[in-house]
Amino acid sequence: MLGDIGTLVLQGTMISAVYALIAIGFTMIFGVGGTLNLAHGALIMGGAYVFALLSRSVHAAVAFPVTIAVIALLSWGLYQVLVRWVEENVVITFLATVVVAIASTEFVLYQFGGSPIGMTLISGAVNLEPYGINARTRYVQFVGFVVSWLAIGLLWYYITHTDDGRSVLAASMSERGAQLTGVDLHAVRSKTWLIAGALAGTAGVILGSTGGATPLMWLNPLALAFIIVVIGGIGSIKGSVIAAYVIGFLEQFTVTFVGHGFRGILSLVVLVVFLLYMPQGLYGREFAHD
Template sequence: MVDIVGIAANTIILGSLYALIAVGFTLVFGVAGQANLAHGATITIGAFTAWFVAGWGGGVWIGLLAGTVAGAVFHVLLYQVFVRHIDDPINVLILTLLAWFVIEYSFRAGIGSEPRSVPSLLAGSTSIGSVSLLYNNLLIFVLSWVFIGALFVFVNHTKRGQAIIATSMNEKGAALVGIKTGDITLLTWGVAGLLAGSAGVLYGSFRAASYDMGMTPLVLAFAIVILGGIGSIRGSLVAAYIIGFLEVFTTSAISPRLSGMTALLVVVVVLLVRPTGLYGRELPA
């Protein structure tokens, strides 16, 4: 029998995590027109940074802060050292894919392939009917939306955020009115890294940290971005919950072996039926 309450609870939690992962990926694509495959590596960096910090006695909350900062720093360095010197989006795609592999296999060589548990942010649990919910998972939902909400406030209510919107609309036009589009693109990469790093810590606390943990979230992020509409953060938020539901329902009601399969089928259907996605090409927020 299908556990409707359990599916709903897991959809809400996973949907928030997928949304947090996807909006950072969408932000870079919407502003710079660059597909950053190293986004998956940033998730891994965030999770293992938190794991290291917690293991050294810093505590998981300090680990969350450190993982978030580490994600932003990685993105900034990746952009400054490599990406900003490349004009071709295909070459950026290849470069970030290589960066992802380098990070992934560096962790595998240095730590091993065994999953590592990132400590829970909050202990305890509660019950809704027959379903037991960990307070940690409920907190993951809250924190995911805190980060997403902070992004919306930043983009819509600050000068830098308005510059991000202007750059996403027309980079040449933004430059003509005095916006330093290079700095804005760097800022966008940094913000996306911050979101991915924090998502990595939360994802590692929800499941576990492993060297290849960024693969499934990145595939799902692709599906979410395509379903929601490339460049649309609002579309990504809606699509995250659709993909989250399909993922949870498929693995719970059919088979765990089909994890990720539904998302790929959604991508195929959307590309055939509605290539622009649910919301089409929009502003970042």
């Protein structure tokens, strides 16, 4: 029992860190552009596949940053080529990004086939049996945890301590207000997509290293991002991080004590409760309508 709790805490902490990475990019794009980017999961999948390809020829330490850069550019390209032309219509943006996501599955199936592709960012695992925790935690999970907090820290610094970052924050609070103070909205949105892409790429590499890359791996992260963002409050980065930990622990709890098949169900119950009684989420605010 005590061992179970130890496992729960450890695994929950690791998983939640990755969930936070997944959700932040999603919430940022929603906060700034009012766009729900349903292709966010596809970018995560892209991260896994690009890393799998690169790590065949170069060392993982090189492939990791290159992957992040590639996915950031892909995300930026998605915005420039497709989303910016339709973003004024929420419904069309919705549909366009989800079609991109589905098409990416077909592309991956066509290019790599349906079987999972294994990859490792860093191999090996640490055995915690002597300490009473019955799980072999892999080094990748530790790396994921560290990278996640590194990314969150950098993002926090960028958003709160640089002019560039503060303009992103301003645009997410009130578009008109930001424009009146001389913020170039288009540039801010482009930057947001770039950052969200980098975060998605990072998450993709870590998810791929723990579970392998498959053509449908974008679905679950996307659903998780939804749930986390609603609970945390749409557009709030702090809320997303906290909600990621809530959901991560909740899922780990169900897996440990209830059973694997019920993994998402408890999260969904929490989601519905939040939607009914607290639709603004933990740290959400009313949008400043102009």
